[in-house]
Amino acid sequence: MISLRGVSLVYPNGVRAIDNVTLEIAKGDFVFLVGDSGTGKSSLLRLLYREARSSTGEIVVDGIRVDRLRRNRIPALRRHLGVVFQDFKLLVDKTVWENVAFAMQVTGAHTRDVMRQVPRVLDLVGLSHRSRMYPGELSGGEQQRTAIARALVNNPKILLCDEPTGNLDPANTSEITTLLQRINLKGTTVVVATHNQAVVDRMRRRVVRLVDGRVTTDEERGYYYLGLGQGQVLSG
């Protein structure tokens, strides 16, 4: 589903954000990208939805050669992906329903499909009863669920999450984590960049660790810290 071969990303200021990364993510996988701030987790995701363009290497997402993609084909790529951010990126002057519908409307969907699909995803994220409320009236977890509903409304095969729980308290965090797991169970490939130890350690899924833009470890059922079990903390 996602394949990177020898991918590097050097920003114009000379910073090497991603350094020769090779990574395979199969259909239906659930993958955590972990690492300290500034190790390239976000950069790696940005490469996948072509917010950034790789300097070298080959990137294939859902059969699309992202590294060679022409600018006018980027919208087509993004319709195969859902992306969720730490700051939700909701429109504050639109209701929950309108925020989710917006993602369909701006890609030219038929009203008929919007009317059918929006209630379906709102139900999936458990926000049917909040559909007429504005983001300012929601909790952080509900706002993030709205963002997830928006990311899913176009039926993407892949969901990319960049620190989805970064702004949330533990209760809301576990709510979002559970939701991501449910989405994954329905067959969507999920990639989550996070530095939330609790989330990673509780889920025990595949963990790809980045250090200075390089993949240092890739474990099938990993913990947040290398070689440590749940509840253990590195000293210092």
Added chain:
Amino acid sequence: MDSGKVKFFLGEVLRNFSRNAGMQVTAIGTVAITIVLLGLFLFIRSALAFAGSQLLDQIAISAYLRADATPAQVAAIARFVARDPRVASMQFVPKKEGLAELRARTNGAIDTALLTENPLPDKFRIKARDPGDVAAIAATVRRLTGVDNVVYGQKIVQRLLQLGAVLRRIGIGVIVVFFAVAGIIISNTIRLTVFARRREIAIMQLVGATNTYIRLPFICEGLLDGVIGALLAVALLAAARAALWPRLLEALPWARLTVVPIDERVLAAELLLVGAAIGLVASWISVGRHLRA
């Protein structure tokens, strides 16, 4: 077409439009001023061109013949001039007629009865097809045997041609400046809207809206500025014409004769098109520049 889609799209355009109403008013006002100027210019130009062509039409070349020119020489001159393709008409005016004309033109101020002898020579009155050829024809005719002197309104012809050219240049200059100003103001208005909506735009790009789709509301906004401005201008011009035209005719009765009638509906349609074009081009450029993503 899906009516829900249309409603959503129009809603977006109207939201854009009302978001910075102050700028929209400025943009629309500038377009209106530009188009009023353009309308006035077109009107004045056609009036001037018409009056000018009438004046120039009246300018004839007078080729005075030598007193000792033989009938054969006169006939040769007539044949030669008649063959010239630049000549529209030619008329032989014997000195007797010339005197009668002079008397009529001066309203009797010159008492020709006092003259013991007719001092006027015979002449040819020649009219050119194109006023621009008058000087060249005069020069040709002057060289013919039997021709004493050639007179035409040299100064008037040159002045009229020059004046027309200068006025046209000034008018075009002013209008070009106003077009540029209107374009810049519209594109700034669009830029403000783009800025105000950068979150929406980022999200649209994220979920895979095509560039065309993202740009269309902004282009429509510019188009709306242009068309509303032009409508305002056309209304102003029509009102001004209705109010001022009767008074102008009163003050300058000859205006009715010297101003060529223009088809006002065609002019209004053209001005509207121009307004739409300003809005379209300005917003197109602005959006292209500020949505590079």
